[in-house]
Amino acid sequence: EVQLVESGGGLVQPGGSLRLSCAASGFTFSTIPMTWVRQAPGKGLEWVACISRDGSERHYLDSVKGRFAISRDNAKSSLFLEMNSLRAEDTGRYYCARSGGAPNYWGQGVLVTVSS
């Protein structure tokens, strides 16, 4: 059974940093591109970033470029999202999803709140 479990969320002040993690199981992690998607309170889904199978190719939403970094550790079946210079508008639930195109499995998400 495919499982994706996010962690690392929390409350952070504007300008602060957080590192989200996603532990994957139930499939061969190293063969699948991965994606982060978020949802701000009361808003729709927003694609954030994706990473290729070997980590050599990464793509980002324009508003997070230079602040967020997606990475992966295939040996540990883990996906990461390093978030720096956080802004109030980054507040939301962040989902880890399997596949770089049309995600087919999703985690339950982790809440990130950016507030002073």
Add this chain to the structure above:
Amino acid sequence: DVQLTQSPSSLSASVGDTVTISCRASQGIDKSLGWYQHKPGKAPKSLIYLASLLQNGVPSKFSGSGSGTDFTLTISNLQPEDFATYYCQQYYSYPFTFGPGTRLEIE
């Protein structure tokens, strides 16, 4: 960036009805479109990829069609568990984008 619009933004229907949701892209995206169901407090659920192919385990009451700029999601024989928000997403060009969502409510 490719912009997606969805219509209607909200929709009321009854159990047993068939509904259709439209998604339009600002430029041609071939068939690189997915559909997702999202309920409050739950993980999104993937329904369709490549515009018309059902994800594993998704019942055939869900169907998708279209290519280029115009796409539709049809849900037949609505059941209580189908009432949710539905999103389309393009993965033709970066940044991948979602539509604003269509909220399907019980009438």
